[in-house]
Amino acid sequence: MTVHFDKARRRWRYDFVLSAVRHQGYCLDALGEPVTSKSAAKQAEGVARRKAEIAPKLPDAGQLALAQVMADLKPLWKKQAHWPNKKRYMRELLAFFGPETPVSFIDEGRIGDYVKQARITPVKAWKGGPKRDPDAPENARFWKDTGRPRGPATINLYLGMLREVLDRATKIRDPITKLPAIERAPEVPELHVPKRKARPVPDKVLSDVLAIVPQHVIEAIMLTLYFGFRRGEVFTLAIHNVDFDAGGVRLFAENVKDAEDTFLPGAPEAMVYLQKLVDQARSRGQTRLIMWQRKRKDPEAQAQEPWREIKKPKSAWNRAMRIVGEKFGRKFRWHDIRAAFITHVALTSGQLAAQALARHSDYDTTQAYVEVADETRRMAANRVAQRPALVAVGGKRVEMHQFTIATWSISQADGDWYVAEKIADVPGTNVYGPMREAQVDPFIAERRAFFDTVANRMAREIHSQNSLTPNFGVSGEGLKLLK
Known part of the structure; x- marks a missing residue:
């Protein structure tokens, strides 16, 4: 039965299901008044049913x-x-x-x-x-x-x-029911990817590569070695990016990975090289510094060949890597050129300088590039040879050289932090600061790396003067953090 009399309210009601949706209400006549008989109630129910049939369907979110x-x-x-x-x-x-x-x-x-x-x-x-x-x-x-x-x-x-x-x-919510399409998104896994660290391209490999690749790739490699550009940055470099007054290159937020305007200082040699590329681009009537031309056998056709922009030197690089792979036993990525830049900066100027010029917001990212420049680990590896079983090499005793270079102590005053540095055999103490607490450990790590490099150089000089066997050790005794 789809109509019934509600004794409590003394009205006729309809109740039916259509398209899996339940419809119920009072039975009313054409004037909107409650009906008084069962036959009239059935007529009102029929009207409600027809309205439900022609009404737009409610969407299902x-x-x-x-x-x-x-x-x-x-x-x-x-x-x-x-x-x-x-x-x-x-x-x-x-x-x-x-x-x-x-x-x-x-x-x-x-x-x-x-x-x-x-x-x-x-x-x-x-x-x-x-x-x-x-x-x-x-x-x-x-x-x-x-x-x-x-x-x-x-x-x-x-x-x-x-x-x-x-x-x-x-x-996304249904415009009528206001229900979301799904209450909670199912978990989509993130597959584990092996972490591969950059391997800097050795200079001897770069020398071979520069002799193989075409001119536009040579120009890109040179700029990467001077400034540490990413691949997408070096091939989009334009005349307006070069600031000769400030002596460097300006990269704009919309063109770099970290979406932040950046100024990269350049060495005098780098600015001379940039001047050459800027003059070359202007003579071509172009704004991009690095462009390429298809090679034509006909000189006239070659002269008419347009200069083209390039995103990445895929063919030229793959060809060079095939030759490098046969000679050196492995291939390199373009990003490994940038790694060579970062590693060189770390070896010559410290790891904090490498982080700044590499434009890494996180120091952990820089560490993936500069492990080769970690003199603390290198010295620890050298101490492995300081064992009785390994001390005799070729019938000779290996001479060990111990160096105490510097010590550091930390102090705090009025919320600021200071680092006192005492260099062996040098009168006085150098005090660095004020700095934040988070800056203390990276600063000492940078100074430690610098003095470790000095210790290694001293050991090598003594070794060459005494004509000792190459197996020598360098100790970093005194390189302590005093807290």
Whole structure:
């Protein structure tokens, strides 16, 4: 029965279910007055039923499709530099989960299924050249299977997009019911990626590379060695970035990784080299300092060939690395040139200076580059040889040289911190400060690295004068932190 008489309120009521939605209320006539008979109540119930049938359906927030959420995020993604890669991520996620799949149906189990599939998906390389569109369906045959499975870092890029989509779904609410598409986003895992530290390119390798690569790559390498540019920074460097009055290069927030305006001082030799590149760019009628030209056999065609901007020297670098790999047994990344710059600064000027010129906000990031410059660890390794079993080498006794270089003590006054430095055999004490407490340990570490370098140099000089065997030890006794 869909109509009944409510004795408590002395009114006829209707109660029916339509499209899984329950409808109930008082039975009213055309004038809005309560009806007084069962037949009139049935007529009123029929009117309410017809109204419910023609009324617009209430949307279900839980039915929000994956493709709809991606469509909301697509305008933002299109403005990002890596949009071509994002398009590939979108296609794969939509193909696996289904474009019309409600985001509420994507749970952690389904995400785990995707991760398993991604781990066995082989890496494909584009072999269609620069003129064909890699995203065009008719060019799909130019994507060649490399036979290598995807690495965790690559899979994390796809998972990052999925995480962004699900997070967006938690913020979308139904305009009528005000319910979110999903109450809580399922956890999207972050796969463990092996931590690989930068390995600076040795000078002997750089010498070979500079003899192989074309001129525009030579210019980029030279600027990276002078200023420690990232790859994206050096190839977008323009005339307006060079400040000859201040003697350096100005990088603007929109073009750098840390989104902050930066001034990089340059050595006199670096500024001379920059002047050459600026003059060269002006003679070409260009603003970019580093550009390239296609090589033509016909001199007239070569003269008409336009200068082109470049994002990265992929072909030239790969060709050079094939030769380097055959000769030295390993290849290097472009970023390893920047690592060579940071390591050189750490060895010659200290690790704090390396952090400043590398533009690292976190000192832990700098440490990944400057381990080779850690003289404390090097001295500890040297002491390993100071054992009776190892002291005799080639029938000769190895002479050990002990150096006490400096000691430090820390004091505090009125909330400021001071460091007193006493250098052996030098009268007086140097006091540094005031500084914050957080600056004390890095400052002492920098001074320690400097004096450790001096100790090693002294040991090498004594060794060369005495014609000793190369196995000698250097002690850092006296390099203590007195608190």
